[in-house]
Amino acid sequence: MITTKRVFFLVIIIALWHNIGVARIIANNQNEVILHLQARSDLQKIKFLKKIALVKYYIINGNLDQATIDLSHIDYQQGNLRFIAIRYRALIAFLKEDFQKSFNLLDQTYFTKNISAMRAVCTMQSYNMIALNKHSNLQQYFRDCKMVQGKYLTNNFDWPSHIVQLVLQNSALADTSFLKIKSNAFYQLDFLRAWLKESLYYNQEKEIHNYINKIPKEAYKNKEIRELLAMAFYRIGDYETSLHFLEKINAANAENIRGNIYLKENKLELAYGHFKLALKHKKDSKNAIERLIPLAWQLKQYDDSLKILNSYHGRIIDPIKKNTLFLAQLVNLKKYSQAKVLIDELDKSFPVNMPNVLSLLGMYTELMLKNKNKMQEYAAATCKNYDGLSCWLLMQSQIWYNITAFAGDKKNIAPNARYELEHLQQHGKITPLKENKTINQKEIEELDYGFYKL
Numbered sequence: 001m002i003t004t005k006r007v008f009f010l011v012i013i014i015a016l017w018h019n020i021g022v023a024r025i026i027a028n029n030q031n032e033v034i035l036h037l038q039a040r041s042d043l044q045k046i047k048f049l050k051k052i053a054l055v056k057y058y059i060i061n062g063n064l065d066q067a068t069i070d071l072s073h074i075d076y077q078q079g080n081l082r083f084i085a086i087r088y089r090a091l092i093a094f095l096k097e098d099f100q101k102s103f104n105l106l107d108q109t110y111f112t113k114n115i116s117a118m119r120a121v122c123t124m125q126s127y128n129m130i131a132l133n134k135h136s137n138l139q140q141y142f143r144d145c146k147m148v149q150g151k152y153l154t155n156n157f158d159w160p161s162h163i164v165q166l167v168l169q170n171s172a173l174a175d176t177s178f179l180k181i182k183s184n185a186f187y188q189l190d191f192l193r194a195w196l197k198e199s200l201y202y203n204q205e206k207e208i209h210n211y212i213n214k215i216p217k218e219a220y221k222n223k224e225i226r227e228l229l230a231m232a233f234y235r236i237g238d239y240e241t242s243l244h245f246l247e248k249i250n251a252a253n254a255e256n257i258r259g260n261i262y263l264k265e266n267k268l269e270l271a272y273g274h275f276k277l278a279l280k281h282k283k284d285s286k287n288a289i290e291r292l293i294p295l296a297w298q299l300k301q302y303d304d305s306l307k308i309l310n311s312y313h314g315r316i317i318d319p320i321k322k323n324t325l326f327l328a329q330l331v332n333l334k335k336y337s338q339a340k341v342l343i344d345e346l347d348k349s350f351p352v353n354m355p356n357v358l359s360l361l362g363m364y365t366e367l368m369l370k371n372k373n374k375m376q377e378y379a380a381a382t383c384k385n386y387d388g389l390s391c392w393l394l395m396q397s398q399i400w401y402n403i404t405a406f407a408g409d410k411k412n413i414a415p416n417a418r419y420e421l422e423h424l425q426q427h428g429k430i431t432p433l434k435e436n437k438t439i440n441q442k443e444i445e446e447l448d449y450g451f452y453k454l
């Protein structure tokens with residue numbers, strides 16, 4: 001009996017021990033699952049942040065197209081990480097001057113109620129509100145923005161503060177007393193940088209010139225400070241000093257200033273080279289692009305012009321004007337097939353008639369592609385607008401069996417003809433014609449008299 005009780009007790013102990021072991025195994029498995037999920041989440045977060053870092057790199061270097069592509073490939077549909085991606089989408093839209101899109105992306109509860117999120121975007125959102133004339137809520141929003149900055153507030157915040165104040169007052173700068181400061185304040189580089197930017201924004205470069213001797217020598221080691229000083233001296237026309245400040249600085253702003261100086265001196269090739277370097281340092285440099293477009297045309301760098309136009313994201317230029325310029329480059333490069341596709345697209349933008357310049361480009365393109373009927377349509381349209389060449393071409397196309405067949409023919413039709421402009425402008429000698437009299441007029445009259453007398 002005692003033996004039976006001992007065996008039974010032993011079985012119970014073993015069973016309890018087994019259950020405890022199973023519980024421990026289950027608990028360990030749960031911990032492993034939690035750790036595994038945590039590790040997986042951390043890994044996804046690390047991958048996400050690496051991709052975001054690459055997007056940020058492209059934005060800093062001005063490659064907005066590549067930044068947009070990389071951002072579109074990031075999976076950010078879940079969790080708060082998606083708001084980081086949304087913030088960068090808003091930044092790209094802001095840099096492309098699509099302020100409405102940028103505003104809409106940041107106008108979410110997460111960015112207005114979350115202090116850390118608002119701190120990261122409120123300055124940019126304030127600029128969006130200024131650009132979109134949303135002034136009614138601007139003052140309160142910017143006051144909240146300043147409050148959430150807290151301990152992170154720096155001297156650089158004075159810049160947006162003055163901009164908002166100027167916009168809300170709706171008046172030009174009348175008082176420049178805030179620019180007059182004590183020289184010991186310049187030892188703080190953040191303050192000096194902000195002060196220089198504000199002075200340039202308000203066109204107070206002469207004020208900078210007055211304070212130049214009070215700027216400490218240590219400040220000249222900072223490349224951004226020297227670029228700002230170079231801009232100030234460029235504006236007052238002291239190009240030599242401006243170039244001196246830019247020595248050994250290879251950055252987009254520095255190259256743009258050099259390019260502007262050489263442009264003023266009518267050294268177009270040198271200016272073009274420096275603007276190209278600026279674009280190399282910052283692919284979306286608006287200053288470089290807007291100067292390179294006319295320079296590329298003037299210097300007949302049509303291939304470069306096409307690339308530059310493709311990289312232009314500004315909203316100042318009208319899309320139709322941009323495509324017209326693009327079309328002109330294609331025609332100069334003799335890429336007539338691509339030009340025809342673009343002309344057909346532009347034709348859809350005008351319900352009645354295209355502008356005369358587009359019709360002329362269309363006429364020439366169709367002529368080079370040997371499309372007689374289409375060429376005649378464009379020629380008829382421009383002839384109605386009193387374009388002499390179009391009228392002549394239209395007339396010749398009706399006389400010749402196929403005038404387009406001779407469009408690309410380089411054979412000289414009249415080798416002895418002289419069509420030089422100088423020759424055509426010379427005054428020719430007028431020599432009266434001398435006619436030999438074969439029958440005397442009196443004899444004709446006598447014959448006529450005799451005939452009638454008979």
